[in-house]
Amino acid sequence: MTLLRAEGLALVRGQRLLFEGLDLSLQQGEALHIVGPNGSGKSSLIRLVAGLLKPAAGRIERADAALADEGLALDRELPLLRALAFWNGPRLADALNIFDLDRLADVPVRLLSTGQAKRARLARVMASGTPLWLFDEPLNGLDKDGAGQLAAVIAAHRDKGGAVLAASHLPMAGEWRTLELGN
Amino acid sequence: MANAGVGQLIGAIAWREIRRGLTGAAWLPVAFFLLVATIVPFAVGPDARLLARIGGGTLWIAALTAALLPIERLIEPDRADGVLDQLALTGMAEEAVGAAKIIGHWLTFGPLLLIAAVPASFLVGLDGAALGRSLISLAVGTPALAALAVGVAALTAGLPRAGSLAGLLLMPIAVPLVIFGAAATGDGESSALKLEAAVALMTVAGAPFVTGAAIRASRT
Numbered sequence: 001m002t003l004l005r006a007e008g009l010a011l012v013r014g015q016r017l018l019f020e021g022l023d024l025s026l027q028q029g030e031a032l033h034i035v036g037p038n039g040s041g042k043s044s045l046i047r048l049v050a051g052l053l054k055p056a057a058g059r060i061e062r063a064d065a066a067l068a069d070e071g072l073a074l075d076r077e078l079p080l081l082r083a084l085a086f087w088n089g090p091r092l093a094d095a096l097n098i099f100d101l102d103r104l105a106d107v108p109v110r111l112l113s114t115g116q117a118k119r120a121r122l123a124r125v126m127a128s129g130t131p132l133w134l135f136d137e138p139l140n141g142l143d144k145d146g147a148g149q150l151a152a153v154i155a156a157h158r159d160k161g162g163a164v165l166a167a168s169h170l171p172m173a174g175e176w177r178t179l180e181l182g183n
Numbered sequence: 184m185a186n187a188g189v190g191q192l193i194g195a196i197a198w199r200e201i202r203r204g205l206t207g208a209a210w211l212p213v214a215f216f217l218l219v220a221t222i223v224p225f226a227v228g229p230d231a232r233l234l235a236r237i238g239g240g241t242l243w244i245a246a247l248t249a250a251l252l253p254i255e256r257l258i259e260p261d262r263a264d265g266v267l268d269q270l271a272l273t274g275m276a277e278e279a280v281g282a283a284k285i286i287g288h289w290l291t292f293g294p295l296l297l298i299a300a301v302p303a304s305f306l307v308g309l310d311g312a313a314l315g316r317s318l319i320s321l322a323v324g325t326p327a328l329a330a331l332a333v334g335v336a337a338l339t340a341g342l343p344r345a346g347s348l349a350g351l352l353l354m355p356i357a358v359p360l361v362i363f364g365a366a367a368t369g370d371g372e373s374s375a376l377k378l379e380a381a382v383a384l385m386t387v388a389g390a391p392f393v394t395g396a397a398i399r400a401s402r403t
Contacts, residue, residue: 052268052402067272071265075199077206086195087269124269 001028003132003163004049008058011044018044019181020057026132028161031154033168033176040182042167043069046136049165066128068121069136074109080120081105089127099123099149114141119149126153133157135166147173192275193283200287208256209291212249213299219245220303234308239368241307242317243324243361246296247354250328254349257288257336258398267398281333281394285387289329296325313368320367320379327360327383330390337397360386 003026010020018041026032034042047053049060050067074083080101084092096102099119104112112120118141125133133154139147151173154164166172223241224234261267270280300321304314335353339345359382366375 047402050268050272052271064274065272067268069265069268071263071268073265073269075203077203086199087273088191088195 001161002026003028003063004061004165006049006058006060006062009045009048009055009060010057011041011048011053012056013041013044017056022058024049024165024179026163026165028131028163029158031158031164031166031172031174031176032179033166033172034179034181035167035169036181038169042181043136045181046134046165046167050134063132064130065132065134066125066130067134067136068125068138069134072109072117072121073124074117074120076108076110078109079106080109080112083109084120084124084127087124087127089124090129092123092127095123095127098126098153100145115143115146118142119146122150122153126157131162133162133164135164135168137168137170138166139168139170139172189275189279192270192273193279193286196270196280196283197287197290200284201290204253204288204291208253209295212252212292213295215252216245216249216296217299217303217306219248220306223307231308235310235313236369238304238307238309238313239317239320240365242300242303242309242321242368243365245303246300246321246325246328247357247361249296250292250332250357251350251353253288253292254332254336254339254353255346257284257333258394259336259340259345262340262398262401268402277395277398278391279395280398281337281391284394285326285330285333285390288333289326292329292332293322293325297322309368312371316371317368320364320376323367323376323380323383324360324364327386328357330387331357331360334390334393334397337394337401340397340401 004024006022006024009022011018034045036042044053046069048055049062050065089095096105099122101119101123104116122138138150142150155174157164220241227233227237267280271277297318300318304317309317331353335349338352339349342348360379363375363379363382366373367379
């Protein structure tokens, strides 16, 4: 089953054409790694697929998706568990467990470190139970353990028929197709 | 998150507004409202007849300026932190987000303002019947003020000096509401209250759509 199909995508940012005629497709179990130099439109492509930007041309069809980008989107004054629970993820308990956030459940979000906040974003994506995961620089701020947990979670998600689209300047663990932007 | 009902999410957003409002920021407009009502007798003098004549208008000016205070915290923090983006990913329409924000904001703004309007009425010399008319007029008007605040907050989210800009934007739009609202405090016979209700209804009905379109337009 196709979880993402995009045809003839073009994106203009600030009167500059970042890419055009871009086709994307993700089947169940697939993962696509978007690479390219800074400013080549990796993050913008993620936001296009998420539906947060409108393409200048082309169309996108996708399954339900979850996104982890630079926005934390958690109430700073709440304990982590309650802040994440706002997003209603059906698999929240599993996600907290896997990303080693259990022991931080009662800690206010504002006290989390960069890496812990990153794990919280990733945990929200996993907890969402959606088939299509979108990551913008998922490895930034993660330590080695965190990167390992992410790789394991992505592998399990793909085994169960999910798909992942990630923009990252770091290599992603596992087998990924690569899409290079900015040529 | 995609299977959560929209109604449930609207409730969650509204509740979140209330929780965040009542733990601090919601008390500021109320204090400001009382302060304006306190200052007017100092400015125009202690003539009770004069005060009673301008009392209704004074309450409305106080309510309108108090409505400006929360604008900067209504939409912009959620835009900057990605909350609005994450809500979009759940499949929730921006208009529904706007409606939920308006409900939540009014619940922290309207009732507190109405309670504060009682002492404020005494400060500006409104007696029994006029006090009742003022409370009804404000009760009908505050949902519209809350809706305008959320709409203007969305229109100015992410702009530099959004706070001042929001004031310039909100006050002219609120003119019809103030005209009929203030008139409804003075005269029980006229149809000012009905006209105020009509303006308020139109504002509350339109604001979610303005908010939704503004949230979408603010995405970069």
